[in-house]
Amino acid sequence: MGGAGFTLGQLAAILKGTVDGDAARVVTGVASLEAAGPQHVAFVADGRYRQAALASRAGAFLAADDVHDLPAPVIRCREPRLTLIELLHLFHPPASVVPGVDASARVAADARVHPTATVGALAVVGAGAVIGAHAHLHPLVYVGPGAEIGEESVLHPHVVVREGVRVGRRVIVHAGAVLGADGFGYTWDGSAHRKIPQVGSVVIEDDVELGANTTIDRGTLGPTIVRRGVKIDNLVMVAHNVEIGEDTGRGVVLGGQVGIGDHVTVGDGAMLSSQSGVVSDVPAGVKLAGTYGRPLMEFQRIWVTEAQLPDMLRRLRALERRLEELTKGE
Amino acid sequence: MGGAGFTLGQLAAILKGTVDGDAARVVTGVASLEAAGPQHVAFVADGRYRQAALASRAGAFLAADDVHDLPAPVIRCREPRLTLIELLHLFHPPASVVPGVDASARVAADARVHPTATVGALAVVGAGAVIGAHAHLHPLVYVGPGAEIGEESVLHPHVVVREGVRVGRRVIVHAGAVLGADGFGYTWDGSAHRKIPQVGSVVIEDDVELGANTTIDRGTLGPTIVRRGVKIDNLVMVAHNVEIGEDTGRGVVLGGQVGIGDHVTVGDGAMLSSQSGVVSDVPAGVKLAGTYGRPLMEFQRIWVTEAQLPDMLRRLRALERRLEELTKGE
Amino acid sequence: MGGAGFTLGQLAAILKGTVDGDAARVVTGVASLEAAGPQHVAFVADGRYRQAALASRAGAFLAADDVHDLPAPVIRCREPRLTLIELLHLFHPPASVVPGVDASARVAADARVHPTATVGALAVVGAGAVIGAHAHLHPLVYVGPGAEIGEESVLHPHVVVREGVRVGRRVIVHAGAVLGADGFGYTWDGSAHRKIPQVGSVVIEDDVELGANTTIDRGTLGPTIVRRGVKIDNLVMVAHNVEIGEDTGRGVVLGGQVGIGDHVTVGDGAMLSSQSGVVSDVPAGVKLAGTYGRPLMEFQRIWVTEAQLPDMLRRLRALERRLEELTKGE
Numbered sequence: 001m002g003g004a005g006f007t008l009g010q011l012a013a014i015l016k017g018t019v020d021g022d023a024a025r026v027v028t029g030v031a032s033l034e035a036a037g038p039q040h041v042a043f044v045a046d047g048r049y050r051q052a053a054l055a056s057r058a059g060a061f062l063a064a065d066d067v068h069d070l071p072a073p074v075i076r077c078r079e080p081r082l083t084l085i086e087l088l089h090l091f092h093p094p095a096s097v098v099p100g101v102d103a104s105a106r107v108a109a110d111a112r113v114h115p116t117a118t119v120g121a122l123a124v125v126g127a128g129a130v131i132g133a134h135a136h137l138h139p140l141v142y143v144g145p146g147a148e149i150g151e152e153s154v155l156h157p158h159v160v161v162r163e164g165v166r167v168g169r170r171v172i173v174h175a176g177a178v179l180g181a182d183g184f185g186y187t188w189d190g191s192a193h194r195k196i197p198q199v200g201s202v203v204i205e206d207d208v209e210l211g212a213n214t215t216i217d218r219g220t221l222g223p224t225i226v227r228r229g230v231k232i233d234n235l236v237m238v239a240h241n242v243e244i245g246e247d248t249g250r251g252v253v254l255g256g257q258v259g260i261g262d263h264v265t266v267g268d269g270a271m272l273s274s275q276s277g278v279v280s281d282v283p284a285g286v287k288l289a290g291t292y293g294r295p296l297m298e299f300q301r302i303w304v305t306e307a308q309l310p311d312m313l314r315r316l317r318a319l320e321r322r323l324e325e326l327t328k329g330e
Numbered sequence: 331m332g333g334a335g336f337t338l339g340q341l342a343a344i345l346k347g348t349v350d351g352d353a354a355r356v357v358t359g360v361a362s363l364e365a366a367g368p369q370h371v372a373f374v375a376d377g378r379y380r381q382a383a384l385a386s387r388a389g390a391f392l393a394a395d396d397v398h399d400l401p402a403p404v405i406r407c408r409e410p411r412l413t414l415i416e417l418l419h420l421f422h423p424p425a426s427v428v429p430g431v432d433a434s435a436r437v438a439a440d441a442r443v444h445p446t447a448t449v450g451a452l453a454v455v456g457a458g459a460v461i462g463a464h465a466h467l468h469p470l471v472y473v474g475p476g477a478e479i480g481e482e483s484v485l486h487p488h489v490v491v492r493e494g495v496r497v498g499r500r501v502i503v504h505a506g507a508v509l510g511a512d513g514f515g516y517t518w519d520g521s522a523h524r525k526i527p528q529v530g531s532v533v534i535e536d537d538v539e540l541g542a543n544t545t546i547d548r549g550t551l552g553p554t555i556v557r558r559g560v561k562i563d564n565l566v567m568v569a570h571n572v573e574i575g576e577d578t579g580r581g582v583v584l585g586g587q588v589g590i591g592d593h594v595t596v597g598d599g600a601m602l603s604s605q606s607g608v609v610s611d612v613p614a615g616v617k618l619a620g621t622y623g624r625p626l627m628e629f630q631r632i633w634v635t636e637a638q639l640p641d642m643l644r645r646l647r648a649l650e651r652r653l654e655e656l657t658k659g660e
Numbered sequence: 661m662g663g664a665g666f667t668l669g670q671l672a673a674i675l676k677g678t679v680d681g682d683a684a685r686v687v688t689g690v691a692s693l694e695a696a697g698p699q700h701v702a703f704v705a706d707g708r709y710r711q712a713a714l715a716s717r718a719g720a721f722l723a724a725d726d727v728h729d730l731p732a733p734v735i736r737c738r739e740p741r742l743t744l745i746e747l748l749h750l751f752h753p754p755a756s757v758v759p760g761v762d763a764s765a766r767v768a769a770d771a772r773v774h775p776t777a778t779v780g781a782l783a784v785v786g787a788g789a790v791i792g793a794h795a796h797l798h799p800l801v802y803v804g805p806g807a808e809i810g811e812e813s814v815l816h817p818h819v820v821v822r823e824g825v826r827v828g829r830r831v832i833v834h835a836g837a838v839l840g841a842d843g844f845g846y847t848w849d850g851s852a853h854r855k856i857p858q859v860g861s862v863v864i865e866d867d868v869e870l871g872a873n874t875t876i877d878r879g880t881l882g883p884t885i886v887r888r889g890v891k892i893d894n895l896v897m898v899a900h901n902v903e904i905g906e907d908t909g910r911g912v913v914l915g916g917q918v919g920i921g922d923h924v925t926v927g928d929g930a931m932l933s934s935q936s937g938v939v940s941d942v943p944a945g946v947k948l949a950g951t952y953g954r955p956l957m958e959f960q961r962i963w964v965t966e967a968q969l970p971d972m973l974r975r976l977r978a979l980e981r982r983l984e985e986l987t988k989g990e
Contacts (some may be wrong), residue, residue, distance in 0.1 A: 511894065
């Protein structure tokens with residue numbers, strides 16, 4: 001991992017920080033405290049990692065201000081967590097992408113693919129679709145008729161964007177995600193479930209990231225909306241007519257395997273723990289967990305108490321018996 | 331949305347209904363009560379939506395009989411929910427599909443594709459597979475050797491139908507669904523988990539709909555069966571040797587992210603809430619929710635009471651102490 | 661199902677067993693006790709299936725030693741469960757695979773595909789990727805730049821193996837699984853969630869099986885690791901920086917729709933029930949279920965008691981009232 005090296009002094013200059021210790025030391029990559037060797041910088045997020053840092057063989061550290069007396073030189077920065085991101089980009093620059101449409105891709109004659117966009121091998125772009133500047137469709141991606149992919153967005157292999165779906169700018173969609181499958185809606189006609197046509201669409205705003213094999217269904221009449229900055233993990237299901245995030249800037253975070261029921265609005269900045277499911281509106285800024293989404297703290301308190309539930313039942317019976325005897329004795 | 335317009339009189343004639351109000355008014359599409367403008371028909375399912383209808387800017391309504399005094403003309407029909415389906419088809423006729431096999435698809439020489447079927451770009455059809463009349467395989471679909479796809483069925487992009495799987499007529503399979511992956515079966519040989527070959531298949535009967543990224547595993551010896559009319563949402567897992575629905579007509583409904591354990595039979599007309607999981611047979615007609623599938627009402631009662639669980643423990647302790655003191659005092 | 665037939669005597673010889681009854685009887689396939697006809701062998705795992713065996717029309721049985729007086733000849737073997745596997749392979753030999761790269765596949769010029777490997781139609785193999793001897797990439801598989809697929813491994817249709825991921829030998833990856841999507845990691849910069857580059861990888865060791873549409877995320881700095889012999893069902897999510905199994909041989913088993921949170925280590929031989937989720941380390945050899953992974957027995961005890969929770973609350977209130985009265989009366 002990593003390629004050419006940097007001296008700690010060079011790194012500090014790029015990262016707008018300073019070096020405690022030997023600024024001439026050369027490092028060639030970033031590694032975890034456990035895996036790092038003398039050629040690596042390792043990250044010490046805060047004091048809780050001090051012991052691990054003392055045991056680390058790392059050649060240098062990027063450390064928070066409150067972590068001292070480390071066994072190797074330290075790069076100090078104002079915002080070490082944000083600096084870590086810069087450091088990783090430095091050692092792992094994004095692979096260079098050749099713009100253009102691969103000869104094996106199938107792009108409809110009237111689709112508009114920006115000349116700086118990349119359409120990978122065996123990708124399919126439907127009639128009237130629009131692919132923005134510097135957008136990157138990996139191999140085997142499907143973009144349906146009339147769909148739009150914004151500037152600098154990345155669709156990983158096997159992503160499906162169905163007809164008419166609009167994806168904003170700088171959106172990352174991970175492999176196997178499906179945007180715009182029909183919402184799940186039927187009417188019972190007395191002898192069968194009749195399918196309600198789902199003629200709405202999906203709108204994914206700018207700076208959203210969607211996890212692998214996640215599904216976002218199209219709305220019945222209007223769009224299912226994922227607002228700016230929302231981050232969604234893998235295998236999440238967002239049903240039809242949902243609106244996630246209110247575009248005030250904070251961004252919703254949905255953990256893995258979360259389910260969002262139909263017609264639900266998830267308020268800005270809300271966080272849903274992995275495997276939670278919600279079927280009614282979620283207020284802005286809350287942290288929810290579990291079935292029907294309880295406040296995370298309440299959920300955890302219940303979870304802890306549940307372990308005593310069989311014992312509680314036993315004790316309840318014992319109390320009932322004792323009280324019975326007591327009353328009888330009177 | 332919408333294309334050419336209709337007068338309300340024309341709509342009423344097509345939908346076999348009547349108009350309360352100006353039958354000459356022209357509308358060009360259907361929209362939700364909130365999003366509708368003067369060019370839209372909006373749907374008022376029942377009296378609960380009356381307030382929203384009064385606030386709506388819709389140019390016309392399709393409304394249930396018991397909703398009166400609306401602020402725009404109303405189309406009245408015997409079955410407004412079923413009429414909504416017709417109305418949506420009217421304004422959103424299915425995209426015309428050109429029959430035939432795309433030049434970039436890979437169809438085995440001995441596969442039988444009906445001349446009225448459509449095989450999209452970069453789809454793969456294996457040896458001996460059979461694709462029925464008017465079936466539609468979207469781009470990048472995989473149909474394995476010996477598999478059969480019935481008349482008028484639609485496989486969305488990236489669907490995988492593995493070897494020998496049989497899909498009935500008018501079945502809709504959403505993007506990324508996998509039919510016929512190996513069931514999960516092993517035997518411990520003393521040093522390793524030995525895989526039990528899964529040589530059964532999957533049978534999907536007529537009029538089934540399967541959600542995006544859902545997986546239906548093949549049986550160990552015989553088929554995993556999804557009976558006629560069953561509707562399954564996204565990211566559902568159906569294990570091997572399962573049978574869903576008993577073909578008496580009502581159709582099972584499985585919500586998103588549901589899991590059906592191996593060898594389970596789900597009775598006709600049963601409904602499983604999103605994220606529920608069942609590992610034993612489900613009687614016909616019941617509504618279940620949660621782990622091991624409880625009756626929905628019981629599940630919700632438990633859920634509500636759980637919130638008091640930490641408090642119940644506190645009160646139980648208090649009772650024990652008070653009774654202790656009481657007894658001591660004797 | 662099945663092709664040419666075998667006499668029971670021939671089967672017993674191949675399987676190193678004996679025949680109780682007519683060794684000249686010919687069978688042509690294996691079927692379940694319920695579905696078997698006179699041409700089938702059916703399997704009787706243990707005495708619990710004796711009644712079903714008595715009612716079966718099977719022409720022969722493969723049965724455990726303790727099951728007697730069956731209505732047809734019986735093949736007896738030392739290890740009937742392991743023999744069943746052999747029997748299934750006998751009647752269902754793996755389809756013959758033609759080695760070589762399909763003309764429609766897109767293989768980078770500098771990728772190394774072993775001459776005995778198979779690369780199916782419309783598969784994509786990226787720059788510098790390595791495909792081992794007898795490996796089988798089904799149609800529409802994606803293997804990214806620098807990824808490695810070991811000998812005899814099988815990737816089913818639509819599997820995505822992203823750049824740099826290493827898959828061991830004899831690994832089976834079912835359709836739609838995604839290996840190496842970015843882990844879910846962000847840092848809040850005061851106005852937005854900033855993505856932490858995920859520059860680690862995924863390592864899948866030998867003899868692992870991964871279910872359909874399962875996702876295994878790449879690590880932040882180092883690899884996410886799935887150790888030798890681990891078996892993972894469908895729609896499972898393994899987050900970044902996870903390590904599953906400790907390579908001591910037993911192999912972890914993860915049921916369907918399980919979620920493994922980030923930085924979790926799952927000990928060797930652990931089993932996680934379907935839909936369970938863990939966010940902290942799992943000791944070797946345990947069986948866990950549910951949210952945060954409880955011991956399976958405890959989980960089931962809680963589940964049973966929960967059904968009485970509304971009643972417990974009622975009884976608790978009654979006790980409080982009675983004790984109140986009792987004390988008042990003093």
